[in-house]
Amino acid sequence: MAYSCDCEELQHRIVDIPSQKFDASQCPASVPCIYKVPKSLFTVKRDAYTPLLISIGPLHHGRKQLKPMQDLKHQYRDSFRSRLVPLQKEHLLEDYEAILKSEEKTIRSCYQQLPELKESFVDIILLDSVFIMELFLREHENNCRCKNHINKEDYITTRPCLSKSIQRDLLLLENQIPMYVLEKLYKLVHFKNPTNFLDLARSYFGYWYPRSEPTEDFNNLPQILHFTDLIRCSYIPEPKHLSYSNHNNQNTNNNNNKKKKHQDCCFIRTASKLNAAGVSFEKVQHRRLLDIRFETRPFYGWLLCFGCLPFPCAKYFKARIQFPELRVDHRTECVLRNLIAFEQCHYPEEPYICNYVSLVDSLIHTKDDAELLVEKEAIVHELGSDKEVATLVNSLCRHVVTNKTCYHKLMGELNEHYNSNWKWTMGTLRRVYFRDLWRCSSTFVGIAVFIFAIFNFYRVIRGFPLLVT
Incomplete structure (x- = not known):
């Protein structure tokens, strides 16, 4: 009986990927932004897309195993209401409910597919919105060591393991509420610190992008659709560092055939082979996760054997892949899979996360490749072994379809370096005699x-x- 229910659930996971590119300047509900995970991805690892503790929004509402946290939401709603008493805004939740009713059609259109609900759609959105707001405020106050409104017996914030699991559930693609709905509630209350809801969300999900520029203003991000989109936008660097090229324009001139071949590379060698060819891996700070660069000097790069000299100028003799640190723990696979699923549905023309995962997958084929990146601190993990890192990375790209890559220039430069006999010789000389x-x-x-x-x-x-x- 359980098997038939699972089959019935899988049948409802076939999604039609929209062909029209999303325009952030349009109305938030001009196209859906919260999707059912495509069946091809869902069947690979179902647990990665399913909430463990809490449901947010209508797609997983009513599941029996999530009922304990559903009861806790009501306690958080009462706590949030108590915050409004000193502000003399006791009736704000009723006003917010009226706003939700007036925009119910718009909010519904943010979901690609809605199940049959036993409860009111507005009541679900209202309760979940208030829960998220109260949870974020408690975490923010706890981080600021503020004692106001903090309950030492709080069921979530005082239990790190539980808190991390809920944070993981809030990043699932199917477990989302449109961001603008939460921002409206925050603006109604007029909390003074922080002054912006995105700052509150960034504080709560800060673990996922700790290496960004210290002075970076996340309020300048493009229109954020929901929490999954927030993490994606926080990973993508500026267009000048990462962009897609129009290959069709390169076909107009035969002189550009070599350049096109250089840019259209769709694969690279593994980390071990690149290292054998003299390529060094270097962890860099204060860059977004996807900002991977290959740096080599036109003249000095031909003398790779001198890169080990203990002088500051020795870096000019290196061919370096500058790699922002990737943290890997038991939640990383889940978050990356949901980011990939979101891109496959909403950003098929800008699959930045898919390209990143594909690039890392090309670098890591075996335990030795993973061990090299871990040794250089490009990857920091909490798994049992480096082999588990390789297994995790190699499984992420299954059934992921992309027709372009934003790393075309990087791949072309690495392949050009790898195919150079002189640089191979210098790499061997450095590995044997100048290690x-x-x-x-x-x-x-x-x-x-x-x-x-x-x-x-x-x-x-x-x-x-x-x-x-």
């Missing part, structure tokens, strides 16, 4: 002894005729 400072110094000593021996041999040969006469 570290001690081996480098012994190599120089050996070269000096060899030159000195040749010089002495030349002196002996030069003086030999004089001795004979």
Whole structure:
């Protein structure tokens, strides 16, 4: 019986990916932004798209295993109402409910598919919106060490494991409320600190982008649709660092065929092979996750063997992949899968996350590849072994379809480097004789002894005729 229910659930997960590109300047409900996960992705790992503790919005509402947290939502609603008493806004929730009723049609249109609901749609959105607001405020106050409105017996904030699991559930694609609905509630109350709801959301989900620029203004992000979209936008750097090129324009001139071939590369070698060719991996701070760059100097890059010298200028002799740190724990796979599913449905022409995962998948094929990136701190994980990291990465791209990549330039440069015989020779020389400072110094000593021996041999040969006469 359970099997038939599962089959029936899977049959409702076939989605029609919209062909029209989303325009952020349009009305929030001009196209759906909250989707059922495509069946092809859902069947790969169902648990990654299913809430464990709490349902948000109508798509998972009413599930029996989530009922305990449903009861807790009512307690959070009462706590939120108590916040309004000092502000003399006791009737604000009733006003907010009236706004939701007036915009019910617009909110419904944000969902690609709605199930049959036993409760009022407005009541579901109202309760979940208030719960999220109260949860975010409690976490913010706890981070600021503010004692006001904090209950030391709070069921969520005092239990880190539970708090992390709920944070994971709030990032699921099917477990979303439109962002503008939450922003309206926040504006009605006029909380002074923080002054913007995005700041509150960023504080709550801060774990997922801790390496961004310290002075970066997240309020300048494009229109955010929901929490899944917030994380995606926070990972994408500026267009000048990451962009798609129009390959059709390159076909107009035969002189650009070489350039087109250079940019249309769709794969790269593994991290171990690139490292054998003299490519170094370097962790960088204060960059967004997707901002991966390949840096090499036009002249110095041909002398890779000197990159190990203990001088600041030695970095100019390196061919470096600058890699923002990727944190991997038991929630990372879930979040990445939901970001991928969201892009497959909503951003088919701008699959930045899909391209990133595909790039990392190309770099990591075996345990040795993962071990190299972990050693360079490009990947920091809490899993049992480096092999588990490789297995996780290699499973993310199953049934993911993309027809372009934003890393075309990076891939072309890496392939050009890898296919250079001279740079391969320099890479081998560096790996064998210039791996570290001690081996480098012994190599120089050996070269000096060899030159000195040749010089002495030349002196002996030069003086030999004089001795004979």
